[in-house]
Each structure stands twice: as C-alpha cells, then as structure tokens.
Amino acid sequence: MAETMIENGTGTAARAEGLHREYGRGAAAVRALRGVSVALAPGTFTAVMGPSGSGKTTLLHCLAGMDRPTRGSVWWGDTEVSRLPERRLAELRRTRIGFVFQAFNLMPAMTVAQNVELPGRLAGRRPDRARVLDALARVGLAGRERHRPGQLSGGQQQRVAIARALVARPQVVFADEPTGALDRNTGREILALLRDGVDRDGRTCVMVTHDPVAAGYADRVLLLADGMVVDELDRPTAAMVGERLSRLGG
Numbered sequence: 001m002a003e004t005m006i007e008n009g010t011g012t013a014a015r016a017e018g019l020h021r022e023y024g025r026g027a028a029a030v031r032a033l034r035g036v037s038v039a040l041a042p043g044t045f046t047a048v049m050g051p052s053g054s055g056k057t058t059l060l061h062c063l064a065g066m067d068r069p070t071r072g073s074v075w076w077g078d079t080e081v082s083r084l085p086e087r088r089l090a091e092l093r094r095t096r097i098g099f100v101f102q103a104f105n106l107m108p109a110m111t112v113a114q115n116v117e118l119p120g121r122l123a124g125r126r127p128d129r130a131r132v133l134d135a136l137a138r139v140g141l142a143g144r145e146r147h148r149p150g151q152l153s154g155g156q157q158q159r160v161a162i163a164r165a166l167v168a169r170p171q172v173v174f175a176d177e178p179t180g181a182l183d184r185n186t187g188r189e190i191l192a193l194l195r196d197g198v199d200r201d202g203r204t205c206v207m208v209t210h211d212p213v214a215a216g217y218a219d220r221v222l223l224l225a226d227g228m229v230v231d232e233l234d235r236p237t238a239a240m241v242g243e244r245l246s247r248l249g250g
C-alpha cells in the first residue's frame with residue numbers, strides 16, 4: 001500500500017518532478033539541473049552525491065524551497081511548494097523543513113539556546129524553553145545553552161545547528177555537506193545523530209556529501225552528473241559508493 005502511494009506521488013515526504021534550474025541567460029546560461037525527478041519516502045535517509053558542479057546543492061535548495069526551479073515542481077506532502085508565493089513558502093519552510101549547512105551558520109553573538117530559538121522567533125512564535133532544552137539534550141548539549149558558539153568545538157557547533165533544524169520537528173531535514181568542516185570522528189557523530197533522527201523519530205533526511213563513508217549511513221544514494229540523476233544505490237556501502245563515484249570521475 002505504502003509503495004503504491006509513493007509511486008503515485010502521494011504519501012511522499014517530499015518529491016520533485018522534472019526539475020530544471022538554469023542560472024543566467026543566453027550564451028552565459030548554466031543548466032544546473034536538467035530534468036531531475038526524485039521521491040523521498042517518509043522516514044528514509046537519502047544521500048546525494050556526484051562530481052563537483054553536478055547540481056547537488058541546487059537540487060537540495062530547490063527541494064528545500066530555498067531556490068525556485070526554472071521548470072518542474074516540488075512537493076512537500078500534498079502541497080506544491082514551487083508555486084507558492086514567497087511569504088507563504090517562507091512560513092511553511094519554517095515549520096516543515098530543517099536545514100543544516102556545512103559552515104554551521106550560527107549567530108556568534110547569540111547563546112546556544114537563542115540560536116536554536118531563532119527560527120521560531122522569526123516565525124513570530126514565543127520560544128518554548130522546554131522544547132529548546134529537549135532539542136539540545138537530544139544532540140548531547142545539555143547544560144550548554146548559555147554558551148556562545150565561539151566557546152564550542154566545530155562538532156558541538158554543528159550539533160547546535162542540528163538542534164536548531166530539529167526544534168520545530170520538521171518532516172524533512174536537508175543537510176549540505178554537514179561533515180565537510182569536521183574531522184572524521186566528529187563527522188561520524190554528526191552522521192549518527194542524523195541517522196538516529198530517521199530511525200527514532202521517523203524523520204526524512206537528505207544529505208549532500210562527497211564522502212562515501214558518510215553516504216554509507218543513508219538508505220539510498222542518488223548519483224548526479226551534469227544536472228541529471230544517473231544512478232541510484234539502495235543500502236549503500238562505502239565501497240560500493242566509492243566504486244560508482246570513481247566511474248563518474250567524481
């Protein structure tokens with residue numbers, strides 16, 4: 001039943017159909033996405049990989065409602081977000097989507113707790129202290145709420161960013177190279193946290209990564225080349241991913 005619903009396009013946490021994204025016009029135009037369709041089943045972890053410039057970040061931004069496709073559609077559940085007016089899209093993004101960046105993107109002058117509260121405040125909601133503390137505890141940062149980001153290690157800062165992405169309990173979390181700025185062991189801890197959110201809370205997660213070991217935490221890998229999905233791997237191992245990537249020259 002669930003499979004059929006997903007094939008029909010309903011019952012997905014998010015999906016994209018026939019996405020094209022061009023930057024610039026005329027001779028200078030860059031075709032970053034050239035007809036990408038993906039369906040993200042609820043409670044799954046997908047890694048997006050491919051050579052530099054293949055369109056990974058563009059796809060993530062379009063799926064997360066942070067960029068608009070030139071053509072094609074993006075859906076979160078039954079809502080077509082690619083057609084929503086900007087204000088409505090921003091509102092919906094704050095409740096339905098979490099985003100984790102490679103460079104953490106925390107506000108240095110704010111405390112850890114204030115950083116986690118910020119998206120809610122921007123959405124006009126009063127901070128729910130218990131929920132913020134719970135989100136911090138879940139990423140292993142209980143007791144750090146009054147620290148500033150500069151007083152934390154890179155791995156701890158990324159944990160704050162994950163708590164910030166999760167505090168609204170979004171259906172889908174997007175992560176753009178979340179371990180790219182971290183050493184290997186710290187990176188593994190962050191990946192385990194993302195995996196845990198999928199397994200324990202049924203969250204849907206999509207992550208761009210260059211690292212085959214990181215992709216091994218996912219249920220599925222989508223391989224992009226030249227703005228198109230060229231391959232897909234289920235239950236990937238780092239070795240399988242490394243081998244497919246080297247065939248793509250990535």
Ligand SMILES: Nc1ncnc2c1ncn2[C@@H]1O[C@H](COP(=O)(O)OP(=O)(O)OP(=O)(O)O)[C@@H](O)[C@H]1O
Pocket residue numbers: 023024030031032050051052053054055056057058059
């Ligand atoms: N805002 C923009 N304006 C113009 N061109 C862009 C813009 N964003 C991306 N591009 C171009 O679109 C193509 C795809 O970029 P994208 O960042 O999605 O690739 P990527 O696979 O994430 O690359 P990397 O692995 O190097 O981060 C590239 O050729 C890039 O230069």
